[in-house]
Every structure is written in C-alpha cells, then in structure tokens.
Amino acid sequence: MRVTQLFTRTTKNVPADEVSKNAQLLIQAGFVYKEMAGAYAYLPLGLRVVENIKQIVREEMNALGSNELIMTSLQHKDTWLPTGRWDDKVVDIWFKSHLQDGTEVGLAWSHEEPIVQMLQQYVHSYKDLPISLYQFQTKMRNELRAKSGIMRGREFVMKDMYSFHTNAKDLEQYYNDTIEAYKRVYERLGIGDDTYVTFASGGAFTKFSHEFQTICEAGEDIIYLHRAKNVAINEEVIDDAVKELGITRDELEKVKTAEVGNIFNFGTQKTDEMGLFYTDADGQQQSLHIGSYGIGITRVMGVIVEKYSDEKGIVWPEAVAPFRVYLARLGENDDVIKAADELYSHLTQAGVAVLYDDRNDARAGEKFADADLYGIPYRVVVSDKTVAAGKLEMKKRTSKEAQAVSAKELMKQLGAEA
Ligand code: ATP
Ligand code: MG
Numbered sequence: 287m288r289v290t291q292l293f294t295r296t297t298k299n300v301p302a303d304e305v306s307k308n309a310q311l312l313i314q315a316g317f318v319y320k321e322m323a324g325a326y327a328y329l330p331l332g333l334r335v336v337e338n339i340k341q342i343v344r345e346e347m348n349a350l351g352s353n354e355l356i357m358t359s360l361q362h363k364d365t366w367l368p369t370g371r372w373d374d375k376v377v378d379i380w381f382k383s384h385l386q387d388g389t390e391v392g393l394a395w396s397h398e399e400p401i402v403q404m405l406q407q408y409v410h411s412y413k414d415l416p417i418s419l420y421q422f423q424t425k426m427r428n429e430l431r432a433k434s435g436i437m438r439g440r441e442f443v444m445k446d447m448y449s450f451h452t453n454a455k456d457l458e459q460y461y462n463d464t465i466e467a468y469k470r471v472y473e474r475l476g477i478g479d480d481t482y483v484t485f486a487s488g489g490a491f492t493k494f495s496h497e498f499q500t501i502c503e504a505g506e507d508i509i510y511l512h513r514a515k516n517v518a519i520n521e522e523v524i525d526d527a528v529k530e531l532g533i534t535r536d537e538l539e540k541v542k543t544a545e546v547g548n549i550f551n552f553g554t555q556k557t558d559e560m561g562l563f564y565t566d567a568d569g570q571q572q573s574l575h576i577g578s579y580g581i582g583i584t585r586v587m588g589v590i591v592e593k594y595s596d597e598k599g600i601v602w603p604e605a606v607a608p609f610r611v612y613l614a615r616l617g618e619n620d621d622v623i624k625a626a627d628e629l630y631s632h633l634t635q636a637g638v639a640v641l642y643d644d645r646n647d648a649r650a651g652e653k654f655a656d657a658d659l660y661g662i663p664y665r666v667v668v669s670d671k672t673v674a675a676g677k678l679e680m681k682k683r684t685s686k687e688a689q690a691v692s693a694k695e696l697m698k699q700l701g702a703e704a
Contacts, residue, residue, distance in 0.1 A: 287330075287609070287640075287641055287642065288630075288642045288644045289641065289642065289643045289644060289645055289656075290644050290645055292316075292330060292331075292641075293329075293330070294316030294329050294330065294331065295316060296314060296315055296316055296655075296656050296659050296660075297313070297314055297316065298314065300313050300314060301313070301320055303323065304320065304435070305433055306433065306434050306435030306437065306504060306588075307435070307504060307591070307592055307595070308434075308435040308436055308437060308504065308587075308588040308589075308591040308592050309326070309435030309436060309588075310435075311591055311595055311599060311600050311659075312326075312332060312435070312436065312588075312591060312600075314599075314659060315331065315599060315600060315659045315660050315661070316329055316331060316332075317329060317331045317332030317335065317608075318332045318436060323432045323433070323440075324429060324432030324438065324439050324440030324441065325439065325440055325441050326435075326436055326439065326584075328584075331608045331660065332587075332608075334608035334609070334639075335587055335602070335606050335607070335608050336443060336583060336584065336587060338605065338606045338607070338608075339475060339583050339586055339587060339606055340422050340443075340445070340583060342471055342474045342475060342605060342606075343422075343445050343471055343581055343583065344422075346467045346468075346470055346471050346474075347420045347445070347447055347467070349467065350418060350460075350463060350464060350467050351418060352418035352419060352420045352447055352449075353417070353418065353419050353420070354419075354420055354421065354422075355419055355420075355421050356421050356422075356423060357394070357397045357400055357401065357404075357421055357423060358394070358400070359393055359394045359423070359424065359426070360391050360392075360393070360394075361391060361392045361393070361394055361399075361400055362391065362392075362400075363389075363390040363391065363392065365399045365400050365403045366392065366399050368399075368559050368560050368561070369399055369556065369559045369560065371399065372392070377395070378428075379395055379427040379428045379429055380392055380393075380395060380428065381393040381395070381426045381427075381428050393426040394423065394424075394425055394426060395425055395426055395427045396425065396446070397421070397423070397446055397448070398448065398552075398556060398578055399556070399560065401419060401448045402448075402556050402557065402560045402562050402576070403560065403562075405417075405450065405562055406561075406562055409450065409562065409564055409574070410564060410565065411564055411565050412452050412564055412565065412566050412567060412572075414564065415450055415451060415452045415564060415574070416449065416450060416451045416452070416456055416460065417449070417450050418447060418448070418449040418450070418460070419447065419448050419449075420445060420446065420447035420448070420579075421445070421446060421447075422443060422444070422445050422583060423443070423444060423446065424441055424442070424443055424444075425441070425442055425443075425444045426440065426441050427439075427440060427441075427442075428440060434504060434506065434588070435588055436584050436585065436587060436588040437504065437505075437506075437544060437585045437588035437589060437592070438506070438585070439584060439585075442582065442583075442584045442585065443582075443583040443584045444580055444581065444582055444583060445580065445581040445583055446578070446579070446580050447464070447578070447579040447580075448576065448577070448578050448579070449461075449464075449576065449577040449579070450574050450575070450576055451574065451575040451576075451577075452564065452566070452572065452574070452575070453575060454491070454553065454575050456575070457551060457553075457575040457576070457577050458551070460577060461549065461551055461577050464549060464577070464579050465483060465496065465549070468483075468498055468547055468549070468579075468581070469481075469483070471547075471581065472498060472500070472546065472547075474605055475586060475590065475603065475605060475606060476590065476594070476603025476604075476605060476606065477500050477546070477586070477589065477590060477593065477603075480500050480501040480502075480593070481498055481499065481500045481501075481546065482498070482499050482500075482501075482509065482511065482516075482518035482543075483496055483497075483498060483518065484496065484497040484498065484499045484509050484518040484519060484520050484543075485517075485518070485519045485520065485523055485527045485531075486520040486522065486523060486548070487520070487522050487523045488550055489550050489551050489552070490550070490551070490552045490553050490555035490556075491551045491552060491553025491554075491555070491575075492551045492553075493526070493530070494523060494526075494527065495548060495549060495550045495551070496548070496549050497520060497545050497547065497548045497549075498545070498546050498547035498548070498581075499518060499520070499543035499544070499545055499546070500543055500544050500546050500589050500593075501541050501542070501543055502542065502543060502544040502589050502592050502593060503542055503592070504544070504588075504589075504592045505542050505543045505544030505545075505589070506544065506545075507520065507521075507542070507543045507544065507545050508520075508521045508540060508541070508542060508543065509521065509540075509541055509543050510524055510535070510538035510539065510540055510541075511538060511539045511540075511541055512533060512537055512538055512539075513539065515533070517531060517533070519531075519538070521540075544585065544588075544589045544592075545582070545585075546581065546582055546585060546586050546589060547579075547580060547581040547582065548579075548580050549577065549578065549579040549580070550577065550578045550579075551577055552575075552576040552577065552578060553575060553576075554573035554574065554575055554576075555576075556576050557573045557574040557575075557576060558573055562574055587606075590602070590603065590606060594661075595661070598655070598658035598659065599658045599659030599660065599661055600659065600660065600661030601661050601683050601684060602661040602662070602663065602683075604663050607661065607662055607663050608639075608641070608660070608662070609639040609640055609641040609660075609662050610638055610639050610640070610662070610663055610664060610700065611633060611638055611639070611640045611641070611662065611663075611664045611665075611666055611700070612640075612641050612643065612656075612657040612660065612662040612664065612665045612666070613626065613629060613630055613633070613640050613641070613642045613643060613666050613668065614643045614650070614653040614654065614657060614665060614666070614667050614668070615642070615643060615644055615668050615669075616650050616653070616667060616668070616669035616670075617669050617670050618646050619670060621673050622668060622669060622670055622673055625668050625672075625673050626642070626644070626668040627644075629666070629668060629678070629693065630642045630644075632693070633697075633700075633702070636697065636700075636702035636703055637702060638700050638702050641660070641662060643656070643657070650669075657683075658683065661683060662683060663682060663683050663684075664680060664681070664682060664683070664699075664700070665680070665681045665682075665683065665688075666678055666679065666680050666696065667679040667680075667681075667688070672690075675690065676692075677690040677691060677692055678690070678691055678692070678693060678696055679691075680696055680699070
C-alpha cells in the first residue's frame with residue numbers, strides 16, 4: 287500500500303480522556319479511532335493487525351477441526367431465559383433493546399445460549415457428534431469502566447468456540463487439545479513466553495476453568511505464579527487452588543496480568559437447562575457435554591502494544607505487524623522514483639506486505655518517525671545515495687544500526703523468493 291493512498295496520518299493529538307498507553311499509541315499511529323470510551327473503530331492499519339491475529343487463531347482452530355461461522359448480534363430474550371442469564375442481576379453487562387412490536391432483544395455479549403439453541407436444529411443423534419463451531423464476532427458489553435483502551439471495550443472482537451460431545455471423556459480430550467492449540471496461538475502472536483495457563487473460577491463441571499493470562503503491567507488481573515512448577519492461579523481462587531494443588535502461598539510470586547483467553551467445561555449443565563439432547567446407539571435420549579473457549583482478539587492487540595513499544599512508538603512482532611516492510615523513498619529524482627517503485631512491486635509480487643512511503647511532501651525525519659511509530663519490523667530506504675551505491679539501506683525496528691544491503695540480500699533476510 288502507498289502512503290499517499292492511506293487516508294490516515296500520524297498525529298500527536300490524543301483525546302484528553304485517553305489514559306492507556308495502548309490506545310494512545312494506536313490513535314497516534316492512526317490504527318484506531320476513538321468513537322467513545324470503550325468503542326474504537328479499526329482503521330486500515332489497525333484492521334490489518336486484527337486480521338493477522340484472527341488468521342493465526344483461525345489456522346489453529348481449523349486444525350482442531352472446528353467450523354467457522356458468524357452468529358447474529360441481535361439475540362432473542364427467550365433463548366436466555368432457561369439458564370436465567372437474561373436477568374440483569376445475573377448478567378450485569380447486557381445492552382438490551384426491543385423491536386418495534388415490543389419484542390425484547392439483547393445485543394450479543396456471548397453466544398453460549400444462542401449456539402445451543404441453534405443446534406436443536408442440527409444435532410439429533412450420536413452420529414452428529416462431536417462437533418465444534420467458532421466465530422470471530424463483535425461482542426457488546428456494557429462494562430462499568432473502560433479505561434484500558436482496546437483492552438477493555440464495550441464493543442470488542444472475540445473468537446468464541448463451542449464444542450459438543452457425547453461424553454465427558456471426549457470433551458476432556460478436546461478441552462486439552464484446545465489448551466495446546468491456545469499455547470500455539472499465543473506463541474505465534476509473540477506473547478507465548480509471558481502467557482500462563484491459569485486456574486480460575488467457573489466451569490460448571492470441573493472446579494476450575496482455565497484462563498490464559500499474559501504478564502502485563504496494564505492488565506486488570508492478578509495471578510500467583512509457581513515458576514518452577516509452571517503453575518499459575520488467579521487470585522480469585524487462590525485458597526481453593528492452593529489446597530487442591532498441595533502448594534503453599536509463600537512459594538508463589540504475585541504478578542499483574544491481562545486475561546487473553548478463557549476456556550470452560552460446562553459438562554451437561556447447559557444442555558440440560560436448555561433441552562438439547564441426542565439419541566444414542568440404543569435409542570436412548572442423552573445429554574450433550576459442552577465446552578466453551580474464548581480469545582479476546584482486540585484485547586490481545588492491546589496487550590501486544592503494551593508489551594512491545596518504546597519511546598518512539600510500537601514494535602510489532604513480525605507475525606502481527608500490519609506490514610513487514612516500510613519502504614521510504616527519499617528524493618524525487620526520476621531514478622530514485624524508478625528504483626523505489628520497482629522495489630515496491632518486486633517485494634509485493636514476492637508476497638511481502640509493504641507500506642510504501644511515496645510522499646514528496648514529507649522529509650526524511652518525518653518518514654523515519656512514522657516508520658518507528660507504526661512499528662513496522664523492517665525499514666528500507668531508497669535515496670539518491672543508495673541508488674548511486676547500488677545498494678539499499680535496511681534497518682530493523684528493533685536495532686539501532688542501519689546496514690547497506692543488496693536487493694537480493696534484502697529478499698533473503700525477508701525469506702522471500704526473488
Ligand atoms: P474480564 O474478566 O476481563 O471481564 P471475562 O472473563 O468476562 O473478561 P470472557 O467472557 O471469558 O471474558 O471472554 C473471553 C475473552 O474475551 C476474555 O478472556 C478476554 O480476553 C476477552 N474480553 C472479555 N471482555 C472484554 C472486553 N470488555 N474488552 C475486550 N476483550 C474482552
Ligand atoms: Mg473470562
């Protein structure tokens with residue numbers, strides 16, 4: 287993409303009420319636009335990051351044999367009555383409205399009940415099971431406080447997956463496979479080393495649910511870590527878990543974290559409450575065993591920004607960066623324009639995502655400052671000087687020194703075929 291075609295520009299103006307680092311940087315870089323507290327638009331550069339995160343999650347969920355779909359944002363009150371979760375005293379973050387004829391509807395904050403309801407049409411016999419479904423969907427939650435930028439939205443993108451099984455053992459196997467898939471996801475996203483599978487409250491069947499908690503100063507959670515045993519416990523269940531695991535509290539280290547994922551084993555509770563059953567091989571009616579698995583897509587993006595930035599801006603891990611290369615053309619001479627244009631199409635054709643700064647009205651310093659703020663992993667310069675030398679100037683976002691490289695060496699560094 288050419289910078290001259292990009293509608294956003296970097297800015298120093300951040301809304302006065304924006305206190306979080308992630309939103310400040312993302313607004314300055316033009317990745318997001320703040321509509322109001324807890325509601326952000328994802329602009330072209332921000333959307334590319336969201337899509338990169340989604341694609342990594344998608345690949346891992348597909349590998350689990352899950353089916354991608356999109357459920358509706360408008361939800362029927364009746365769907366939520368059997369489990370008691372329409373009640374505002376039970377779920378305190380509902381946005382509710384009504385149709386013109388007075389029918390009450392809610393805006394999707396989760397899809398557990400609607401998915402179970404939908405499956406009444408598709409699951410009848412043991413032959414239909416197991417199945418797993420997932421989606422990327424914008425959830426609406428009327429959160430009390432929204433001060434953590436995109437880490438806590440009143441509207442945010444979640445990946446939610448639901449699995450359905452004939453028996454507890456099958457669910458447990460899938461649940462454990464999902465834990466492994468989640469570990470791969472966070473690893474690929476660049477936060478694997480700081481993300482812990484954490485004992486948390488909840489889970490209708492098992493005593494604990496599992497959260498994925500990433501060490502992050504701006505996070506809203508606190509966990510207790512046993513690094514040697516690789517055990518992590520959310521503070522909300524600390525007494526229970528310590529007893530269960532046979533460890534003592536003073537062996538544990540207290541750290542601030544952000545919850546980037548959460549998985550539940552519901553056992554047969556939801557199916558029994560909502561009346562979703564299947565017929566087994568003997569013609570008997572049986573309850574389904576259900577698991578529910580979330581990842582906060584936009585929260586993960588916020589966490590990455592919180593963890594990977596410096597005084598100049600964002601430092602994206604390569605796998606999620608909006609572009610891999612920031613190509614800065616310095617100068618307007620024909621041979622410089624020609625060399626930069628050619629490199630741009632060469633890289634693009636090789637499958638490398640390039641943001642091409644083809645502006646005539648920006649100075650070198652401005653282009654470099656933008657490249658740093660955007661956090662793009664590689665900055666490549668084409669100028670009178672580089673054209674004369676028959677080389678390019680390449681600098682990684684993470685290093686201080688620029689180096690002279692040939693086009694061929696650059697392609698090699700990027701792992702792209704010439
Ligand atoms: P929290 O405790 O942070 O409020 P939760 O336990 O209510 O989150 P879940 O219902 O488990 O959240 O949702 C699955 C995932 O969605 C969470 O693990 C988190 O990563 C993300 N998430 C939840 N609420 C928000 C929010 N308001 N903004 C952004 N992401 C969120
Ligand atoms: Mg949770």
